[in-house]
Amino acid sequence: MQVYDSNDYQIQIKEDGTPVTRADLIAHDYITKALKHEFGYPVISEEAPVPPYEERQTWSQFFLVDPVDGTRDFIAKNDEFTVNIALVSGGEPVLGVVLVPAKGELFFARKGKGAWMRTNNSEDLPLPLEKQEGWVLARSWHHDNSMIEAFAKNNNISQSIKMSSAIRLARLSQGKVNLCVVSNKSKEWDIAAGQVILKETGGSIVEMESGKEPAYNKPDMQNAFSLATASGVSLSQLKL
Known part of the structure; x- marks a missing residue:
């Protein structure tokens, strides 16, 4: 500081x-x-x-x-x-x-x-401390893109909160939001800590193409486009 x-x-x-x-x-x-x-x-x-x-x-x-x-x-x-x-x-x-x-x-x-x-x-x-009614999507100040726009449109998501990409998984675990799209430009160190915290609240992160959890210690350490969801959100409710 x-x-x-x-x-x-x-x-x-x-x-x-x-x-x-x-x-x-x-x-x-x-x-x-x-x-x-x-x-x-x-x-x-x-x-x-x-x-x-x-x-x-x-x-x-x-x-x-x-x-x-x-x-x-x-x-x-x-x-x-x-x-x-x-x-x-x-x-x-x-x-x-x-x-x-x-x-x-x-x-x-x-x-x-x-x-x-x-x-x-x-x-x-x-955690979590809160629970949202309806979809509330965490969006980034700096890294929004067409993939996130398409996801929001396909799922009729009208509520969103802009915040740093760095803090989104923490806010998801806290219950401030209940959806977050992880960019394929991010690296393993961007999400690993947040993933543990989120999963322990009952939330999840899955790759949007494979439907699997992110793998770690990959050759390029690059994340795929992934969807992070808060506790109580079922993937069956969403169009990936």
């Missing part, structure tokens, strides 16, 4: 055209060192080269980290950037933490143990 408040972001543009700031790099360095020291598992972070698939395909457990998810939101100072940390075991995320530093919110879950939200002024609150 010190960098966020200082406005000294030292913005650079990466090869993929996305921005990175001094905060991304500081957070990456701190988190990856702490995880390796504490647990000894390999760490894949958005802000470091991904190890070759030939090396990591043998990993049984590893951490996926996005030190600052929503860098555009960080730069825009809209308070909706997150820190995402997930433990992947046996090809699926089993522990997830999503921190929203500017709002003082922490979402966390462990497979089979439930999902929780903590704020600066609260005890740990079991």
Whole structure:
């Protein structure tokens, strides 16, 4: 938060055209060192080269980290950037933490143990906290596209809330919205932590083409277009 408040972001543009700031790099360095020291598992972070698939395909457990998810939101100072940390075991995320530093919110879950939200002024609150009547779609400030437009039109969705892509799975788990389309431009570290939290609330994420849950530790680590739904939403009610 010190960098966020200082406005000294030292913005650079990466090869993929996305921005990175001094905060991304500081957070990456701190988190990856702490995880390796504490647990000894390999760490894949958005802000470091991904190890070759030939090396990591043998990993049984590893951490996926996005030190600052929503860098555009960080730069825009809209308070909706997150820190995402997930433990992947046996090809699926089993522990997830999503921190929203500017709002003082922490979402966390462990497979089979439930999902929780903590704020600066609260005890740990079991998720979800709300339930929406009718469809409410989470839409992105920066990444809406024709696929999302078509999904909304095909399902007669008239209610939507714009927010950072980084925070959408947390808000879905919380119950602020009940539908979210995950872009095929996103990477595994963007959704792994949020997926654990969402599944522990009774929600789900499935790839729109295959109907299967996202796989992890893929050669390219790219996500397919996927649909994330809140607790109580049946996929049979929707046109994918």
